[in-house]
Amino acid sequence: MGLKQNLHKLKEKYRGTKMAPAFNALHTFLYTPNETTHSGSHVRVVDDLKRTMNTVIMALVPCLIFGIFNAGFQHYAAIDASLRLDPLANFFTWDNFILGAWTVLPLVLISYGVGLAVEFIFAVIKGHEVEEGYLVTGMLVPLIVPIDIPLWMLTVAVIFGVVIGKEVFGGTGMNILNPALTIRAFLFFAYPTWMSGDKVWVHGARDMAGQPDAISGETILGSLAQNQEHAYSIWDSFWGFIPGSVGETSTFLILLGAIFLIYTKIGSWRIMLSAVIGALTMGLIFNGVVNAGWIQEGNSFYGLMSETFWHHLVIGGLAFGIVYMATDPVTGSQTNKGKWYYGFLIGFISVLIRVFNPAYPEGVMLAILLMNVFAPTIDHYVIQGNVKKRMKRLKAKTA
Amino acid sequence: MALLSKKDSKLILDPLADNNPITIQVLGICSALAITAQLKASIVMAISVLAVMGIGNVVISLMRNIIPSKIRIIVQLVVVAALVIIVDQVLKAFAYSLSKELSVFIGLIITNCIIMGRFEAFALANGPWRSFLDGIGNAAGYGLILVIVGFFRELLGSGTLLGYQVLGDPIQKTGIYAIGYENNGFMLLSPMALIIVGLIIWVQRARNKDLIEE
Numbered sequence: 001m002g003l004k005q006n007l008h009k010l011k012e013k014y015r016g017t018k019m020a021p022a023f024n025a026l027h028t029f030l031y032t033p034n035e036t037t038h039s040g041s042h043v044r045v046v047d048d049l050k051r052t053m054n055t056v057i058m059a060l061v062p063c064l065i066f067g068i069f070n071a072g073f074q075h076y077a078a079i080d081a082s083l084r085l086d087p088l089a090n091f092f093t094w095d096n097f098i099l100g101a102w103t104v105l106p107l108v109l110i111s112y113g114v115g116l117a118v119e120f121i122f123a124v125i126k127g128h129e130v131e132e133g134y135l136v137t138g139m140l141v142p143l144i145v146p147i148d149i150p151l152w153m154l155t156v157a158v159i160f161g162v163v164i165g166k167e168v169f170g171g172t173g174m175n176i177l178n179p180a181l182t183i184r185a186f187l188f189f190a191y192p193t194w195m196s197g198d199k200v201w202v203h204g205a206r207d208m209a210g211q212p213d214a215i216s217g218e219t220i221l222g223s224l225a226q227n228q229e230h231a232y233s234i235w236d237s238f239w240g241f242i243p244g245s246v247g248e249t250s251t252f253l254i255l256l257g258a259i260f261l262i263y264t265k266i267g268s269w270r271i272m273l274s275a276v277i278g279a280l281t282m283g284l285i286f287n288g289v290v291n292a293g294w295i296q297e298g299n300s301f302y303g304l305m306s307e308t309f310w311h312h313l314v315i316g317g318l319a320f321g322i323v324y325m326a327t328d329p330v331t332g333s334q335t336n337k338g339k340w341y342y343g344f345l346i347g348f349i350s351v352l353i354r355v356f357n358p359a360y361p362e363g364v365m366l367a368i369l370l371m372n373v374f375a376p377t378i379d380h381y382v383i384q385g386n387v388k389k390r391m392k393r394l395k396a397k398t399a
Numbered sequence: 400m401a402l403l404s405k406k407d408s409k410l411i412l413d414p415l416a417d418n419n420p421i422t423i424q425v426l427g428i429c430s431a432l433a434i435t436a437q438l439k440a441s442i443v444m445a446i447s448v449l450a451v452m453g454i455g456n457v458v459i460s461l462m463r464n465i466i467p468s469k470i471r472i473i474v475q476l477v478v479v480a481a482l483v484i485i486v487d488q489v490l491k492a493f494a495y496s497l498s499k500e501l502s503v504f505i506g507l508i509i510t511n512c513i514i515m516g517r518f519e520a521f522a523l524a525n526g527p528w529r530s531f532l533d534g535i536g537n538a539a540g541y542g543l544i545l546v547i548v549g550f551f552r553e554l555l556g557s558g559t560l561l562g563y564q565v566l567g568d569p570i571q572k573t574g575i576y577a578i579g580y581e582n583n584g585f586m587l588l589s590p591m592a593l594i595i596v597g598l599i600i601w602v603q604r605a606r607n608k609d610l611i612e613e
Contacts, residue, residue: 150581152580153581190585
């Protein structure tokens with residue numbers, strides 16, 4: 001018999017034992033469950049939590065593949081700058097793919113292996129079903145870390161993120177903070193030398209430091225924060241031929257992912273749109289400040305403040321954060337009106353942190369985590385406002 | 400004959416575990432976050448609080464019948480403040496570098512809510528000997544958590560214990576640093592102290608289900 005039958009038998013064999021949730025999870029991950037509800041209401045839908053998660057993963061796959069090529073490309077282009085003259089011709093090559101796969105795939109394996117192991121252990125101890133929440137987190141994590149992050153650091157961070165960020169609150173659906181960003185924030189504060197600076201974004205830059213053939217790969221934001229020139233055109237950053245975290249460089253593919261998520265109604269277009277508006281607003285304010293002459297060249301904020309306002313959308317991880325992480329249905333605002341405030345503030349604060357915190361030039365991670373904390377408060381006031389409005393209407397009617 | 404009666408030994412042992420001032424009553428959190436980045440500082444803090452609380456509880460207990468209840472908080476504050484100044488001066492005289500390291504936090508023992516809490520809840524209603532035991536017990540319970548948190552934060556954050564490089568030298572790359580280990584900078588930031596305290600609370604309540612409140 002086929003795999004389905006075997007999985008089914010395995011599940012039956014372990015029914016009622018301690019390991020049952022583990023086999024159950026394997027079975028339902030691949031196939032529709034073979035039992036049906038016997039009582040109560042029956043709702044038959046195709047998009048349960050697992051399918052929802054899989055849809056997001058599908059939207060992330062292009063970013064992952066691009067990230068693999070980009071890892072190789074950035075490494076070779078740092079050694080031989082002439083490759084940058086025609087990125088498209090030199091991008092999709094076997095050399096790039098092999099080097100990229102060699103460096104990126106271990107990150108994916110560690111992220112999924114460790115994260116799912118923690119999930120399975122918790123499910124078996126607590127005796128509940130394995131939760132699907134880690135499927136997307138496991139894919140996001142390798143895409144938002146620098147390429148050369150040591151695997152043991154990632155392991156520690158994933159354990160921390162899943163246990164402290166999610167399981168202590170009661171698992172998927174109960175977490176306050178986005179687990180993927182919790183993992184990144186942990187790495188960021190625990191091992192800052194591996195998470196920022198100009199040596200971590202290109203494979204090999206750290207190992208070659210100090211040697212005659214040393215290479216460096218400062219990100220655009222890093223250069224701007226230090227008021228330095230950078231060699232990347234705006235189209236480079238739109239297509240993604242720039243150094244950065246593994247999967248967040250290509251704004252083009254993120255845009256495709258966003259369209260896909262909006263079309264399938266998985267991601268909230270309100271959050272995405274309002275976050276973009278928020279970022280543009282803050283960018284315009286800073287541009288205005290520079291144009292008014294309040295900030296002169298030589299000021300430490302000049303580089304980032306004078307950057308044309310819409311460029312903020314294509315450099316750094318802002319787009320990736322807005323599309324894939326701000327829209328997390330668990331940690332974001334739930335009400336439609338709340339989503340506008342929530343998204344707007346994410347974009348607004350991201351650019352604010354970018355400019356005023358040159359030590360950590362990317363602000364979208366901190367902005368989303370901050371707004372995750374405030375999302376329930378926003379929802380509370382939106383709902384209370386609605387209650388008040390309807391009470392007033394009721395009063396007008398009865399009076 | 401045992402040194403302490405069963406009731407008296409309960410006064411000391413309870414705050415160490417099932418009625419711990421930090422993990423159960425959630426008092427004294429601020430200093431637990433602020434000074435536990437180094438084990439040495441945690442130990443000195445624990446001893447200082449032990450001294451202040453042991454003596455303070457006795458003093459308040461002796462005065463309990465003559466303190467007008469309207470101004471008892473002020474009287475308690477004066478007692479703590481006097482004791483804290485003594486501790487501060489002793490530290491400055493005999494362990495100057497440490498007192499510099501702890502800086503304002505020794506002075507802030509005055510505001511440690513465990514001390515005021517025990518004065519209010521226990522010393523005002525009990526005799527000196529029992530108050531003394533209660534003070535010692537609660538301070539020890541507080542100190543225990545401080546030392547545990549300090550141990551993990553210093554070990555994982557700086558790779559040292561009491562200043563000795565037990566994991567090797569991070570700059571020379573000896574010990575486990577040779578195979579790529581790095582200190583966890585997050586451990587040195589206060590949020591991590593909160594998380595470690597949280598983990599202790601988790602372990603404690605997982606072992607003793609009675610502590611889980613609904």
